[in-house]
Amino acid sequence: FVHMPHATPPAAPDRPSGGTGAPLVRLSRVNKHFGDLHVLRDIDLEVARGEVVVVIGPSGSGKSTLCRAINRLEPIDSGEILVDGVPLPAEGRALARLRADVGMVFQSFNLFAHKSVLQNVTLGPVKVRGRSAPEAREQAMRLLTRVGVADQAQKLPAQLSGGQQQRVAIARALAMEPKVMLFDEPTSALDPEMINEVLDTMVSLAKQGMTMIVVTHEMGFARKAADRVVFMADGQIVEQAAPEEFFANPRSERAKDFLGKIL
Numbered sequence: 363f364v365h366m367p368h369a370t371p372p373a374a375p376d377r378p379s380g381g382t383g384a385p386l387v388r389l390s391r392v393n394k395h396f397g398d399l400h401v402l403r404d405i406d407l408e409v410a411r412g413e414v415v416v417v418i419g420p421s422g423s424g425k426s427t428l429c430r431a432i433n434r435l436e437p438i439d440s441g442e443i444l445v446d447g448v449p450l451p452a453e454g455r456a457l458a459r460l461r462a463d464v465g466m467v468f469q470s471f472n473l474f475a476h477k478s479v480l481q482n483v484t485l486g487p488v489k490v491r492g493r494s495a496p497e498a499r500e501q502a503m504r505l506l507t508r509v510g511v512a513d514q515a516q517k518l519p520a521q522l523s524g525g526q527q528q529r530v531a532i533a534r535a536l537a538m539e540p541k542v543m544l545f546d547e548p549t550s551a552l553d554p555e556m557i558n559e560v561l562d563t564m565v566s567l568a569k570q571g572m573t574m575i576v577v578t579h580e581m582g583f584a585r586k587a588a589d590r591v592v593f594m595a596d597g598q599i600v601e602q603a604a605p606e607e608f609f610a611n612p613r614s615e616r617a618k619d620f621l622g623k624i625l
């Protein structure tokens with residue numbers, strides 16, 4: 363393995379202040395309706411390389427739709443979404459490849475129930491990234507080790523706890539070597555004692571410089587790992603600020619009201 367000399371500090375991840383230029387994710391005037399319901403209203407959002415953005419807001423405010431739109435699981439009506447400068451194509455192989463640049467972890471773990479943990483992690487890289495099976499296995503074991511479930515590799519998802527399954531889901535997303543990871547309330551379906559093991563995995567990912575958009579009401583995570591908190595209500599970004607500023611001084615009535623209910 364490559365030994366890092368102790369004298370050399372690890373390279374700092376590119377933070378927004380690092381000035382590396384174009385945002386990694388850019389939404390411009392994005393609108394989305396479900397029938398008469400205007401769920402995303404003129405959303406403008408830029409996420410820099412290495413930035414961790416936490417999205418919070420009341421239920422029904424459009425947070426999941428926003429995540430799904432970024433991954434093109436949900437088509438938008440107008441506006442533009444660029445990932446690393448490129449719009450996601452509408453369909454086909456190009457979509458599969460570019461969608462793999464955007465890793466997604468859902469509330470429900472969405473693992474393939476009839477495949478082993480290991481197969482869950484190797485499938486995408488072999489099919490979409492064109493990895494050889496041995497290569498994919500080696501990488502999967504490395505990632506499963508990183509999220510602390512390597513000893514579960516041969517089991518079926520149902521044999522794991524919820525927290526373990528969610529960590530497998532994170533490993534599976536990372537196996538595609540995404541440029542950005544989206545998390546949509548990744549801990550809200552977990553028993554309380556399992557929440558921290560998943561949050562800890564996410565914090566360490568953030569510290570390693572991964573670009574992340576995280577929908578969560580875990581304010582401890584926001585304080586620890588977020589560069590920015592984005593507050594949504596009724597399909598709009600109502601305000602955004604650094605976590606310490608947002609929690610100490612929410613400006614809008616809606617944000618004050620919301621924080622009053624969850625804190």
Ligand code: ADP
Pocket residue numbers: 396399401419420421422423424425426427428
């Ligand atoms: P959040 O994740 O913030 O709770 P969502 O993005 O899930 O909000 O939903 C935003 C609004 O859009 C809600 O009113 C929800 O009921 C509605 N909605 C979400 N998905 C659909 C859908 N597929 N069809 C119709 N309405 C939907």
Ligand code: MG
Pocket residue numbers: 425426427546547
């Ligand atoms: Mg949601």
